[in-house]
Amino acid sequence: MADTSEHENILHVRVTAEDAETLRTLLREQPMDVGGRPRPAPGPGNAMTVEAFVPRGRAERLVRDGVSVDVLRDATVTGQARQAEVGRGNRFADPRHMPRGMGELIKNDGPGG
Amino acid sequence: MTYFNTDEVDSALVNLSRNDRNCELIELPERSVEGVTCHALRLGSRPTGTRDCVLLIGGVHAREWGSCEILICFAADLLLAYRTGSGLAYGGRRFTADQVRGLLDNLEIIVFPLVNPDGRRYSQNTEAMWRKNRNPAYGNGKGDCVGVDLNRNYDFLFDAATAFSPTSGVRVSTDPCDPQLYQGPQPFSEPETRNVRWLLDAYPRTRWFVDVHSYSEDMLYVWGDDEDQSTDPSMNFGNHAFDGLRGDAGDARYREYIPASDLAQATGLARDFAAAVHGVRGTDYTAKSAFDLYPTCGSSDDYAFARHLTDPARGKVLAYTIEWGTEFQPQWDEMENIIKDISAGLLQFCVSARSMVGTRTAATTAA
Numbered sequence: 001m002a003d004t005s006e007h008e009n010i011l012h013v014r015v016t017a018e019d020a021e022t023l024r025t026l027l028r029e030q031p032m033d034v035g036g037r038p039r040p041a042p043g044p045g046n047a048m049t050v051e052a053f054v055p056r057g058r059a060e061r062l063v064r065d066g067v068s069v070d071v072l073r074d075a076t077v078t079g080q081a082r083q084a085e086v087g088r089g090n091r092f093a094d095p096r097h098m099p100r101g102m103g104e105l106i107k108n109d110g111p112g113g
Numbered sequence: 114m115t116y117f118n119t120d121e122v123d124s125a126l127v128n129l130s131r132n133d134r135n136c137e138l139i140e141l142p143e144r145s146v147e148g149v150t151c152h153a154l155r156l157g158s159r160p161t162g163t164r165d166c167v168l169l170i171g172g173v174h175a176r177e178w179g180s181c182e183i184l185i186c187f188a189a190d191l192l193l194a195y196r197t198g199s200g201l202a203y204g205g206r207r208f209t210a211d212q213v214r215g216l217l218d219n220l221e222i223i224v225f226p227l228v229n230p231d232g233r234r235y236s237q238n239t240e241a242m243w244r245k246n247r248n249p250a251y252g253n254g255k256g257d258c259v260g261v262d263l264n265r266n267y268d269f270l271f272d273a274a275t276a277f278s279p280t281s282g283v284r285v286s287t288d289p290c291d292p293q294l295y296q297g298p299q300p301f302s303e304p305e306t307r308n309v310r311w312l313l314d315a316y317p318r319t320r321w322f323v324d325v326h327s328y329s330e331d332m333l334y335v336w337g338d339d340e341d342q343s344t345d346p347s348m349n350f351g352n353h354a355f356d357g358l359r360g361d362a363g364d365a366r367y368r369e370y371i372p373a374s375d376l377a378q379a380t381g382l383a384r385d386f387a388a389a390v391h392g393v394r395g396t397d398y399t400a401k402s403a404f405d406l407y408p409t410c411g412s413s414d415d416y417a418f419a420r421h422l423t424d425p426a427r428g429k430v431l432a433y434t435i436e437w438g439t440e441f442q443p444q445w446d447e448m449e450n451i452i453k454d455i456s457a458g459l460l461q462f463c464v465s466a467r468s469m470v471g472t473r474t475a476a477t478t479a480a
Contacts, residue, residue, distance in 0.1 A: 010242055012440075024362065024406050028282035033242075033293050035441065036329035038406045048406070053242060079176075079241025082442040086116045086178075086237045092124035098132050099125040101190030102453045103201040107210075 008055040009076035016041050016049040018066040023048045026067055032058075115445055119149070119234045122172070122181050122227045126152045129185075133192045135217055137161070142311050143304035145231045146248045151308055153225035154188055158195070158217045165470050166221040166316045167463055168430075170309055170413070171325035173263050175232025175243045176441045179448045180325040183437065183455045184226035190456060191216065203457040206392035208464070216463050219470060223316060228305050229263055241442065244293050246305055251298060252289035261297040262286075264324070265409070267310075267416035268300035270338055270350055270359070277338070278367075281360025282407040296411050306413075313417060313430070321382070321466050322417040322432040323459070329436040330398045332386045332458070334379040335371065335418045337403035338410055342368035343376055350419060360408035369404075379431050382465050386435075389461030390454045398458070403434060 012035070017023035023038060033053040041047035053075050054062065062069050092099065117125065130138035135158050141151040157164060169187075171180030194201050194213045201208045216222065227233060231247035245260030252258025265285045270276040273296075277283045286294040301307050313319055335341075338350060339359050348355060349370045358367040371379070383400035390398045403414060417432035435458070438451050 020362070020406060024282060027407060028280070031286075031294075033244075034284075036439070037331060037436065050406075075242060079442065082116075082178075082444075083237055083241055085445045087118050087121050090118075090120045090124055092121055092128050095128055095131055098128050099185050099189045101186035101188075101193070101456060102449055103186075103190040103194070103203055103456060105194055105197060105199040106202050106207060107199055 008057055009074055010053050011056050011059050012051065012053055012072045012075040012078070013059050013062075014049055014051050014070045014072055015062060016047055016068045016070070019046040020048050022066045023050065026062070026064075030062060032062075114449070116178050116237070116448070117182055117185070118237060119227065119230045122185065122230070122233075123150075123152055125185050126154055126226070129188060129192060130154060133196060135195060136188070136192055139223070139312075141225075141308040143308050145229070145305060146246055146303070147231040149230040151225075151227065151230065151305075153223055153312065156188060156191060156217060156222040156224065157220065159221075161221065162316075162318065164219060164221045164318065165466075166223060166319040167321045167323070167466055168223045168225070168312055168316065168319045169323050169325065169459065170225045170228055170312075172227035172233055173229055173305075173324060173413070174326060175229055175236040175245065176241060177327040178233065178237065178442055179327065179437065179451060181226040181233070182448065183325055183452050184224050186452050187456045187459050188222075188224045191222070191460075201460065203453040204393035206389055206457040206461075208457075208460050212460075212464050215467055216460075219467050220463060221316065221318070222463065223312060223319075225309070225312060228309060232260070245295065246303055248303060251295070256290075257292040258290040260295065261303050262294050263303060263305050264326075264413055265294060265296040265411040266300065266303050266306045267411050267413050269412065269416040269419050270410040271296065271300045273410045275356050276350075276410065277360040277408060278358055283360050284407050284409050285411060300411065309413060313420065317428060319430055320428060320470075321462070322414065322430045323462070324413045324432075324434045325455070326434055326436050327441055328438040330396065330439065331436040332383040332398050332400045333403040333414065333434040333436065334383050334400070335403060335415055335432055336369040337412050337415050338408045339367055339369045340404050341371050341376060341402050343371060343373040346370050349422070351423065362404075362406060375429070375431070378469070379433075382431065382462055383433065385465040386458040386462045390458040393454045393457045394450065396454055
């Protein structure tokens with residue numbers, strides 16, 4: 001496989017095939033970076049869908065009989081935006097500073113569940 | 114709040130261990146490929162080795178950032194609630210102080226939140242979609258020709274070309290330049306996976322293993338190489354008579370054997386996890402086997418469960434993979450909601466696991 005990582009933006013796409021065998025065949029013949037797991041497509045019929053991450057120039061080439069491709073977003077651009085949400089410095093540099101979880105402490109809790 | 118950078122992940126672990134006597138810092142024996150010292154936490158109020166153990170790992174795939182925060186927040190919640198004699202609430206899901214206390218008094222919980230620090234650093238600073246570690250040794254050391262998919266590097270059906278059917282579409286690659294799925298030259302070629310194996314060896318009372326990944330809102334139990342079956346013990350990953358037949362969906366030529374009692378326990382814990390997640394804010398996670406349209410090999414969950422079958426001296430480890438969320442890097446506001454979901458799921462998972470300890474102890478006493 002050629003090294004193409006620096007050349008094209010990556011698109012986040014939804015690939016929908018008319019049935020499981022068509023999707024399986026596509027994934028076997030056109031290996032791609034799958035995100036998440038295959039699911040039945042909404043609506044009637046046996047269509048299956050899977051999300052994937054493919055270079056921009058490759059997305060259209062996945063389309064064939066029984067297969068459609070919808071572009072959800074530019075994953076490269078989204079990733080750059082998310083990188084801005086990563087902490088700078090070290091908020092735990094003070095050894096007394098502990099991380100806190102997202103749970104709410106409860107005292108008079110009664111039975112669990 | 115924002116996502117933790119790699120320095121913050123490590124400092125968070127160190128600080129938790131310094132400030133809570135029910136928490137011990139574990140230094141893993143191997144540094145990452147780029148030389149980072151890796152740490153885990155041991156949670157528990159009793160001496161090490163005296164209780165059955167839950168091993169939780171995360172941060173294996175570089176781009177799945179939130180796995181680290183999930184495990185650090187989970188550990189922080191448990192320790193604080195235990196220390197203050199409190200229960201915990203996540204949205205609509207509540208756990209009593211007795212349940213929290215019962216976990217640290219009756220289990221060991223090992224949390225290893227960042228298996229792949231080099232990959233996370235690269236993903237957070239350079240290429241957000243990076244998945245593998247950062248080992249340059251096997252390709253030309255540039256671009257996609259760097260790194261190994263750590264969740265294909267475990268010793269389970271590693272020789273996919275022999276083990277699987279040619280039509281299976283097994284999700285693995287022997288190409289060092291594959292941008293996602295390169296398995297490495299041999300099982301445990303990478304220091305990061307050897308660290309996970311070391312934890313399984315060093316804590317032989319590990320009975321449950323969970324590898325936290327994203328995404329797809331699933332709680333996956335074994336097996337990943339083919340569909341599960343509980344009727345033919347000879348049809349198993351160690352039987353070479355079935356080489357070349359594994360991995361095709363919907364056929365009867367091969368399905369991976371799991372005893373019915375193990376399958377019942379595996380599915381029960383997965384469903385308990387999913388029910389607790391649902392209780393937080395109504396999100397539906399699916400409990401199912403890891404095999405889907407296509408098989409995998411060399412993954413952590415299959416390896417962890419298979420260990421007691423390849424070496425009967427080892428204890429049985431019920432093994433899982435969580436696939437949280439609907440994208441690799443949600444906006445932080447949504448990531449906080451996901452942390453609550455998965456914290457509740459993991460807490461219930463541990464509560465249910467602890468009840469299995471009680472059942473086993475009672476059964477042993479009666480015998």
